[in-house]
Amino acid sequence: MVWWFSVPKVVFGEDALSDLERLVGNKAMIITDSVVHSLGYPDRVREILENNGWSVDMWDDTIPDPPVSVVKDAARALTDFAPDWIIAVGGGSVMDTAKAAWILYEHPDIDLAAVNPLQPLDLRQRARLVCIPTTAGTGSEATKAIVIKDDETGRKFATSNEELTPDIAILDPEFVKALPKTLTAYTGLDVLTHAVEGYVSVWKNDFSDTCSIKAVTMVFQWLLKSVRDLDDLEAREKMLVAANLAGMSFSNSQVALAHSLGHCMGSVYHLQHGLAVGLALPYTIEYNAAESKEAAGHYQELASFIGIHEDDPVKASREFAMKIRELQREIEAPTSIKDAGIPETDFQDGLEKVVDFTMMDSSITMNPRDIDSEGLKRFYQYMFEGKPIDF
């Protein structure tokens, strides 16, 4: 079987942004959101390009967890301006909006819900893509994935295609300097979840493993530091690199159950992506390790890189899950749905819907252990109470 490991060109380090001066082209559209715009980062991109004689436009109407309608608005702006480069400056929501709008800019008739890994999209006929993340984070600047929300049902759906891997990812630590404490913590948990899920996914491989191992050790070394001292630029930069590595890992393996649960808790209970997937992660480790010897072995191996040396794979996995919860407490992230502020009545009211959505989520098929609707219902109840999984 032939496999690919696809990554963008990655530019990193102090003043990474200056790499824009090497870009060959003459017309760029910056895609961003109003918060990031107000922080001034997109204007710095604009300035560099305009100083080099480019014509630049900006569209800043992305919203968190972007729905198809917003993507269509962005695509209209692209069509009107007709750029040869799209430059996304923002978190995962901005980068995913840019990626999805790029598809529609190149091929207006494509149905986003029908995008899949197997059918060619024939991109890069009109434009190419640079991603500059402002969260550390989703790693979307390194991935072939997009996560978009259906306007009618409110369901977030994830899909991927090789061609959606950005051409260039610019990791400039200046761009994550202003990330507030809670977002630093939550988006950092997204990094950990990508790295761990990429390491146990049924499509894991030697390349993705390498990225996962490094990303997991970096998260345990730098996340707490970056949350405790928001001015620690070294910690910020390391987390930005870890996010990118974890993105490379899961983009070339896959995410699994924690992401299915996270997407659906985002859709139904409106929890932030990193908070939701991070909350789910330790429970999925306990669940998978209990029945899948292979998964338990992978968790055991990964845990050894952060100092958990335990001969029994299931015990090692449970210790790993507890270590993750400990980190969550240290960075003040919730470890249960209840702690995340969802009242019990809202939780119960949304339970059927969240279970239905989870069964439909594409990442669930990548999980090393199967789960059905009844199992999911129980799973969600354990996550609500904060009870480690024992089934």
Ligand SMILES: NC(=O)c1ccc[n+]([C@@H]2O[C@H](COP(=O)([O-])OP(=O)(O)OC[C@H]3O[C@@H](n4cnc5c(N)ncnc54)[C@H](O)[C@@H]3O)[C@@H](O)[C@H]2O)c1
């Ligand atoms: N495509 C992928 O590979 C991939 C992977 C994981 C998650 N996602 C998706 O990405 C989205 C989440 O992205 P996210 O976690 O980066 O958050 P986000 O992009 O939704 O941003 C969250 C909030 O933070 C603000 N923000 C962004 N950068 C900031 C900064 N530097 N300073 C202050 N505020 C800032 C934004 O304006 C927004 O209000 C979800 O929709 C998730 O499903 C995509």
Ligand SMILES: [Fe+2]
């Ligand atoms: Fe994620």
